[in-house]
Amino acid sequence: DQQVKQNSPSLSVQEGRISILNCDYTNSMFDYFLWYKKYPAEGPTFLISISSIKDKNEDGRFTVFLNKSAKHLSLHIVPSQPGDSAVYFCAATPPIIFGKGTRLHILP
């Protein structure tokens, strides 16, 4: 049973527009959520996180929103840039559980 779900395997967005990546979780005991970005042939790198006591965290072009009642979080990237093309993993902790990832394609 997947505790962290990323239901969209892939997403294509025009350069300059907003990219929205979604993540759902089932375990209400999770209290910290993270997003990692992964390029081909590289390890995942940390992007942004949010504690369960917050509903929004912003870092430059990246914003993560948390809706605890819906057990849903989303990552917004605005504006989207070509270098944002990668696989994005949502993770929840404790213990740390990763989603299956969403491949984001930024179209020129």
Next chain:
Amino acid sequence: NAGVTQTPKFQVLKTGQSMTLQCAQDMNHEYMSWYRQDPGMGLRLIHYSVGAGITDQGEVPNGYNVSRSTTEDFPLRLLSAAPSQTSVYFCASKTVSTDTQYFGPGTRLTVL
């Protein structure tokens, strides 16, 4: 800082062979872990360690052994490789006071 390093980058094994995947970090992180990434499966935790001399199992530990004799190193051993262990393996580390992990570049393992 080299961060988290992994060797080798690529490895091909025959069924039944054994090998050790190396992982080292120079950030003095207490926590280290091993993941495998398979297509459509995300990252799954194999084993982890919260400090030298302490290891524990993750979600998919069968077929793998680990030890942690120093803070810096956390090798992953495959005792008798099976085709089901064909995967990309990532090592990661962090301090115990945070949730943000730093990943190595990965080892791509193929078992024939």
